[in-house]
Amino acid sequence: MGYLIAVLPDRLAAEAAYSALEQAGFPLERLHLLGRGYKTADEFGLIDPAQAARRQMQRLAIWLVPFGFLAGVGFSLLSGLDTSLGNHLIGGLLGALGGAMGSFFVGGRVGLTSGSGDALAYRNRLNAGKYVLIVEEENETRLREATRILRQFEPENLQGYRERP
Structure with missing residues (x-):
């Protein structure tokens, strides 16, 4: 499984990016929006x-x-x-x-x-009022498409991860 994580500066940019990914055909169960009013880091499972x-x-x-x-x-x-x-x-x-x-x-x-890897950096950004959008996808081509879509919203950080087998 691959993950694409984007840090967006505000709620409007996060919701617009989420909507753009939804319109591109990404399933809602594989899109996760973290921040005020949405999932917390603990609800998503970021390591404390x-x-x-x-x-x-x-x-x-x-x-x-x-x-x-x-x-x-x-x-x-x-x-x-x-x-x-x-x-x-x-x-x-x-x-x-x-x-x-x-x-x-x-x-x-x-x-x-x-011990927490990059999770601490994402938790700090959430605590600073930023929003984190996470895309889960197995297909590498679809992850590249999600990267192209998310770059339009000028995220503060855009990082891809691969789950270890």
């Missing part, structure tokens, strides 16, 4: 960057917390500061805490900056 960050943090925590625990216990054993079992357990818990902090700071940062 905070949600992507949470997923990345959880993935990292699965590996970093146990590794941190083992590293803390290992450090406690190797340092030989005290040989009581409680100190090794405390060392392990502190190592696990370090792993959790690493997943929070590193995973959260990576998830916020790259």
Whole structure:
């Protein structure tokens, strides 16, 4: 499936572009208009960057917390500061805490900056009062036709995407 995404400056341009695509024979179920009075980014399914960050943090925590625990216990054993079992357990818990902090700071940062792809840019434009028109089409020729139609309305941004198989 291919997607063509146009960012239009105002409601009039967005509605005119939508109507032009409709008149050109594009099915309404494959045309999506996002903005005030229309679908929201969440309703359409644009990835929320905070949600992507949470997923990345959880993935990292699965590996970093146990590794941190083992590293803390290992450090406690190797340092030989005290040989009581409680100190090794405390060392392990502190190592696990370090792993959790690493997943929070590193995973959260990576998830916020790259986990959402271009969705963050489109969300920012929607928040700024712009309109986003999305055309879904499998046929490459029809996507080129939609591109030609949308260029007439001088979109701020016009970007095509291909869904990965």
